[in-house]
Amino acid sequence: MDAVSSVTPLTNCLSAQCSFCSNLSEPARAELARISRVRNFGAGETILAEAETFEIVGQVLSGVLRMQKTLFDGRQQIVGLLMPGDLFGHVFAHTSHVAIEAATEAVLCCYHRQSFEALFAQFPEIEHRMLSAVTEELDAAQDWMLLLATQTVTQRVATFFLYLRRKTLPPDMPHLIGPPVIEVPICRRDLAAYLGTTVESVSRSIQQMARERLIRILDPHRFELIDIEGLALLSHTEEEVCDMEVPRSIRAG
Amino acid sequence: MDAVSSVTPLTNCLSAQCSFCSNLSEPARAELARISRVRNFGAGETILAEAETFEIVGQVLSGVLRMQKTLFDGRQQIVGLLMPGDLFGHVFAHTSHVAIEAATEAVLCCYHRQSFEALFAQFPEIEHRMLSAVTEELDAAQDWMLLLATQTVTQRVATFFLYLRRKTLPPDMPHLIGPPVIEVPICRRDLAAYLGTTVESVSRSIQQMARERLIRILDPHRFELIDIEGLALLSHTEEEVCDMEVPRSIRAG
DNA sequence: CGAGCAATTGAACGCTGTCAACCCGAGTGG
DNA sequence: CCACTCGGGTTGACAGCGTTCAATTGCTCG
Numbered sequence: 001m002d003a004v005s006s007v008t009p010l011t012n013c014l015s016a017q018c019s020f021c022s023n024l025s026e027p028a029r030a031e032l033a034r035i036s037r038v039r040n041f042g043a044g045e046t047i048l049a050e051a052e053t054f055e056i057v058g059q060v061l062s063g064v065l066r067m068q069k070t071l072f073d074g075r076q077q078i079v080g081l082l083m084p085g086d087l088f089g090h091v092f093a094h095t096s097h098v099a100i101e102a103a104t105e106a107v108l109c110c111y112h113r114q115s116f117e118a119l120f121a122q123f124p125e126i127e128h129r130m131l132s133a134v135t136e137e138l139d140a141a142q143d144w145m146l147l148l149a150t151q152t153v154t155q156r157v158a159t160f161f162l163y164l165r166r167k168t169l170p171p172d173m174p175h176l177i178g179p180p181v182i183e184v185p186i187c188r189r190d191l192a193a194y195l196g197t198t199v200e201s202v203s204r205s206i207q208q209m210a211r212e213r214l215i216r217i218l219d220p221h222r223f224e225l226i227d228i229e230g231l232a233l234l235s236h237t238e239e240e241v242c243d244m245e246v247p248r249s250i251r252a253g
Numbered sequence: 254m255d256a257v258s259s260v261t262p263l264t265n266c267l268s269a270q271c272s273f274c275s276n277l278s279e280p281a282r283a284e285l286a287r288i289s290r291v292r293n294f295g296a297g298e299t300i301l302a303e304a305e306t307f308e309i310v311g312q313v314l315s316g317v318l319r320m321q322k323t324l325f326d327g328r329q330q331i332v333g334l335l336m337p338g339d340l341f342g343h344v345f346a347h348t349s350h351v352a353i354e355a356a357t358e359a360v361l362c363c364y365h366r367q368s369f370e371a372l373f374a375q376f377p378e379i380e381h382r383m384l385s386a387v388t389e390e391l392d393a394a395q396d397w398m399l400l401l402a403t404q405t406v407t408q409r410v411a412t413f414f415l416y417l418r419r420k421t422l423p424p425d426m427p428h429l430i431g432p433p434v435i436e437v438p439i440c441r442r443d444l445a446a447y448l449g450t451t452v453e454s455v456s457r458s459i460q461q462m463a464r465e466r467l468i469r470i471l472d473p474h475r476f477e478l479i480d481i482e483g484l485a486l487l488s489h490t491e492e493e494v495c496d497m498e499v500p501r502s503i504r505a506g
Numbered sequence: 507c508g509a510g511c512a513a514t515t516g517a518a519c520g521c522t523g524t525c526a527a528c529c530c531g532a533g534t535g536g
Numbered sequence: 537c538c539a540c541t542c543g544g545g546t547t548g549a550c551a552g553c554g555t556t557c558a559a560t561t562g563c564t565c566g
Contacts, residue, residue: 069399072489077402079395090388092381098395120381124373127380128345134387135343141394142332142351146322148401149330149449153522188545196402201522203546220545236325406554441513454554456514473513 020059020087020129028123035115041102048089050099056110057089063106064185067098068193078194080141081186083167087133091117103186148196151236154205156195158235161215165225179228184221209234273312273340273382281376288368294355301342303352309363310342316359317438320351321446331447333394334439336420340386344370356439401449404489407458409448412488414468418478432481437474462487 021029038061041047048054050070065082079098082088090096091113120127147156164182184191188199195202206223209215214231216224225231274282291314294300301307303323318335332351335341343349344366373380400409417435437444441452448455459476462468467484469477478484 067395069395071399071403075403077399079398092385092388094385094388094392096392121377124377124380127377127384128373131380131384131387132345132347134384134391135345135347138387138391138394139347139349141391141398142320142322145332145394145398145401145449146324146330148398150324150328196398198523199545200524200547204522207546451555452513453515453556457554460514 020085020133024125024129025123028119028126031119031123032111032126035111035119037110039108039110041106041108043102043104045102046099047102047108048100051095051097053095054089055113057087057091057113057116058108058110060084060086060088061107061109064103065100065106065108066103066186066190066194067100069098076193077196078190080137080144081194087130087137089113090134091130103190153195153197153201154208155234155236156197157202157205157209158214158231160191160195161223161225162228162231162235165228179216179224179226181218181222181224184223188220273338273386277378277382278376281372281379284372284376285364285379288364288372290363292361292363294359294361296355296357298355299352300355300361301353304348304350305352306348307342308366310340310344310366310369311361311363313337313339313341314360314362317356318353318359318361319356319439319443319447320353322351329446330449331443333390333397334447340383340390342366344383356443406448406450406454407461408487408489409450410455410458410462411467411484413444413448414476414478415481415484415488418481432469432477432479434471434475434477437476441473 021032024032036058041063047065048056060082062084065086065088066078067080067082067088068076068078070076081103082100088100088108116126120130147159151159161182164184165180168182169180186194188202192199192202206215206217209231210217212230214225214227214234216226218224274285277285289311294316300318301309313335315337318339318341319331320333320335320341321329321331323329334356335353341353341361369379373383400412404412414435417437418433421435422433439447441455445452445455459468459470462484463470465483467478467480467487469479471477
């Protein structure tokens with residue numbers, strides 16, 4: 001990520017990492033690059049405080065951000081993780097009640113919100129992509145609502161692991177070279193806050209999944225997904241294994 | 254609602270009920286009205302099936318719609334309720350994995366998705382409002398994630414009642430004429446699916462809140478909110494009562 | 507009047523939050 | 537080199553909320 005942070009501002013969003021800028025017309029990209037600014041954040045730093053008007057929008061180049069809400073009693077709930085390629089911030093003067101913090105060291109491509117919005121008139125395609133991005137985020141939020149409302153903690157962990165696999169290991173690389181290894185980029189506390197549970201329950205679920213040979217624990221943040229189908233069955237999001245006739249009895253949740 | 258359904262298609266969206274069309278320029282409103290079509294749905298009817306490409310978008314004029322996801326085992330989770338004034342459907346060819354059904358009799362103002370999108374080029378203000386609407390929906394979804402992840406069932410019911418009060422009883426009418434009465438427009442089954450729990454738990458929570466004199470049950474769908482502050486305290490969304498010094502001990506959840 | 511549905515109530519089990527203790531590696535200072 | 541501290545992670549015991557299963561009530565409709 002040092003390589004990324006040393007990219008000059010004028011070319012940063014033309015890099016292959018910037019999925020938002022790709023597929024845009026050349027002049028739109030140039031304008032975006034002109035008003036963009038690359039910023040680095042250390043783990044734990046606050047990008048945007050809660051109940052604060054978003055004055056910047058942008059995209060994650062590397063690292064992980066967490067969108068979180070803090071309750072009166074100090075408990076925190078993570079309502080979304082932002083991985084490389086994801087957009088953050090809201091257009092228009094909408095004050096969102098989420099805080100955005102760096103869960104790890106992070107490099108961001110930032111725009112001033114108003115300058116960004118000003119480009120909408122000139123390049124409607126930018127607003128189109130923004131609308132698409134927010135719509136996708138809404139879909140993801142609704143999926144997560146389903147997870148929080150209906151799944152057990154173990155199922156949530158399985159779902160999250162499979163999500164990480166999809167996110168970080170694109171399917172174009174067939175996993176004929178053994179079970180895939182995922183890296184959980186956040187600590188147990190954040191993981192629990194994201195899954196709507198406690199660190200203890202997360203730990204118990206992970207250890208249980210390891211005992212059932214669904215995963216193998218390499219270290220506290222890296223796991224080998226031994227039994228993908230078992231995980232998918234457990235997750236019930238049916239992934240690509242929905243046409244199986246449920247051969248084995250449902251494992252104890 | 255019979256009055257609404259008899260409105261002619263050409264003028265329906267110029268009615269005061271259509272918050273989406275208001276504040277738009279005259280030509281934009283005219284174009285929207287031209288391609289709009291009012292449709293009626295009976296309770297339980299499906300507007301859009303799950304995993305189906307949205308071919309229509311529109312707005313609720315009266316009644317309540319539910320956005321829901323169905324699990325493999327038949328359980329259903331409601332990820333959002335659509336009340337009069339709310340927009341439904343997704344722009345662009347985005348296939349969302351939610352079904353939209355009428356929870357009650359409903360009257361909708363519908364547009365063909367592609368005709369609607371075609372207006373974006375001519376009237377960017379329409380796309381602006383669409384972007385704002387989706388952003389608001391995302392905020393609501395994140396709020397609901399917090400509710401599902403951190404609150405007890407009783408707290409969720411209290412939060413939902415206060416939400417209904419805000420939604421249906423605008424604050425410009427001071428409630429000096431006694432405690433407000435809310436009407437829950439959906440059955441217990443839908444309520445439970447929305448709150449991420451079961452009908453039994455919902456029923457127990459409601460009865461408990463009645464025993465504690467927080468509410469009074471007029472009939473299974475109408476409740477008098479006797480102790481608004483107590484409800485807000487219970488809900489912990491701190492509503493407008495966040496500056497109180499928590500005078501009474503926290504009630505048993 | 508009976509069927510059927512919505513809603514409520516009761517009892518028992520189980521998942522999960524809470525509290526507590528423990529393990530372990532990293533950093534620190536003597 | 538060792539003792540100490542600190543934070544992250546794991547494990548255990550236990551109580552409580554909530555789901556599940558079951559039965560009951562009340563209402564509508566045929």
